[in-house]
Amino acid sequence: MNMIPYGQQKIDTADVDAVTDILQNGWLTCGPKVTEFENHLAEYVGTKHVIAVSNGTAALHIALLAAHIGKEDWVVTSPNTFLASANCAEYVGAQVWFSDIDPVSYNLDPVLLEKNWKKGTKAVVAVDFAGRPCNMPEIARIARERGAFIIEDAAHAIGSRFVFEDKEYKVGGHPWADLTTFSFHPVKTMTTGEGGAIATDNDELAERCRVLRSHGMQKTRADEPWYYEMSELGYNYRITDIQCALGLSQLNKLDRFIQKRQEITDRYNKAFADRDWISCPQLFKQSAFKSSRIAWHLYVVQIDFSKIGKNRAEVMSELLKKGVGTQVHYIPVHTQPYYQNKYGYHTGNQPIAESYYEKCLSLPLFSGICEVEVAQVIDAVLELIK
Numbered sequence: 001m002n003m004i005p006y007g008q009q010k011i012d013t014a015d016v017d018a019v020t021d022i023l024q025n026g027w028l029t030c031g032p033k034v035t036e037f038e039n040h041l042a043e044y045v046g047t048k049h050v051i052a053v054s055n056g057t058a059a060l061h062i063a064l065l066a067a068h069i070g071k072e073d074w075v076v077t078s079p080n081t082f083l084a085s086a087n088c089a090e091y092v093g094a095q096v097w098f099s100d101i102d103p104v105s106y107n108l109d110p111v112l113l114e115k116n117w118k119k120g121t122k123a124v125v126a127v128d129f130a131g132r133p134c135n136m137p138e139i140a141r142i143a144r145e146r147g148a149f150i151i152e153d154a155a156h157a158i159g160s161r162f163v164f165e166d167k168e169y170k171v172g173g174h175p176w177a178d179l180t181t182f183s184f185h186p187v188k189t190m191t192t193g194e195g196g197a198i199a200t201d202n203d204e205l206a207e208r209c210r211v212l213r214s215h216g217m218q219k220t221r222a223d224e225p226w227y228y229e230m231s232e233l234g235y236n237y238r239i240t241d242i243q244c245a246l247g248l249s250q251l252n253k254l255d256r257f258i259q260k261r262q263e264i265t266d267r268y269n270k271a272f273a274d275r276d277w278i279s280c281p282q283l284f285k286q287s288a289f290k291s292s293r294i295a296w297h298l299y300v301v302q303i304d305f306s307k308i309g310k311n312r313a314e315v316m317s318e319l320l321k322k323g324v325g326t327q328v329h330y331i332p333v334h335t336q337p338y339y340q341n342k343y344g345y346h347t348g349n350q351p352i353a354e355s356y357y358e359k360c361l362s363l364p365l366f367s368g369i370c371e372v373e374v375a376q377v378i379d380a381v382l383e384l385i386k
């Protein structure tokens with residue numbers, strides 16, 4: 001029996017050749033492949049600057065630093081995300097505020113964001129959950145009216161697009177985020193092993209991200225080439241040329257990866273459509289804003305566990321016995337002991353994210369999954385109720 005994980009990278013011989021070539025002939029770090037990867041990515045998402053870094057968390061950290069977010073500032077994010085979207089605010093000494101999600105998109109709900117706006121908020125970290133773009137035009141309106149930066153955590157959403165007022169925009173290449181971050185961890189849609197990137201159209205923010213990526217070092221004198229200055233504390237968040245060679249090769253295939261994920265999503269949607277105990281990701285059609293291409297990173301269903309008479313742990317173990325790996329995205333971040341202890345946040349604060357969490361389950365979704373495996377997943381899920 002095949003063991004199917006919930007997510008997995010897809011590496012082919014072109015990827016292996018690209019990496020081998022660098023190992024034999026190239027710079028290992030700080031070389032031309034880094035710049036080439038940044039340029040290709042900038043072109044792909046339609047932005048002016050891309051700064052590639054060691055991982056998606058590092059990208060969020062220096063995005064906040066570049067935006068001068070620090071002590072006394074509040075940063076608001078979604079409770080339905082990976083820890084990093086909130087932790088980045090803690091790294092810079094800022095405080096974390098959560099705002100609840102929309103029950104259809106599972107993204108930050110702009111209405112609640114505006115209603116529960118915390119005085120002193122200087123940045124919004126908007127997470128494109130599962131690959132679905134947030135309503136960025138509306139989030140940006142709310143944030144900009146209140147003088148806050150907009151950081152889009154697009155770790156799930158490389159290649160996603162949305163339509164606003166009849167025009168299509170790409171995640172990473174639209175005017176409603178000051179900085180957009182990506183992750184290239186192996187479970188994400190494309191990989192560099194570990195890796196991340198920041199996209200921005202803003203020259204000054206881009207330059208700050210570059211400097212912060214490498215210890216805060218700046219070359220300030222053309223006539224004294226050895227000379228550098230550090231005026232601000234930076235980090236070693238560099239990515240290697242080996243990783244960027246892999247990233248370039250993966251980027252060539254990204255649209256095919258996305259297409260494949262879309263096909264799998266369609267098959268799941270069809271298979272589970274008429275069951276009253278499982279609900280699939282819903283598309284929603286607001287008038288001014290809607291997704292035009294969701295580059296699905298996760299396929300998350302909501303299961304009514306009481307209806308099938310099994311709890312989630314039992315369901316996961318039953319599926320695992322049939323070779324189907326599943327995962328839970330996400331435990332609401334405000335209920336983590338760290339955030340509970342530090343801020344007094346608790347279960348009950350973000351009821352929509354919490355009730356979503358009670359029912360969510362992520363099924364296998366990755367571009368290397370084969371037809372037989374998709375059928376295996378569908379059968380195993382439908383057999384949960386007999």
Ligand SMILES: *Cc1c(COP(=O)(O)O)cnc(C)c1O
Nearest residue numbers: 055056057082084155183184185
């Ligand atoms: C994966 C992920 C990150 C962090 O990326 P890493 O590359 O693992 O550091 C940040 N935000 C979200 C929503 C993620 O899924």
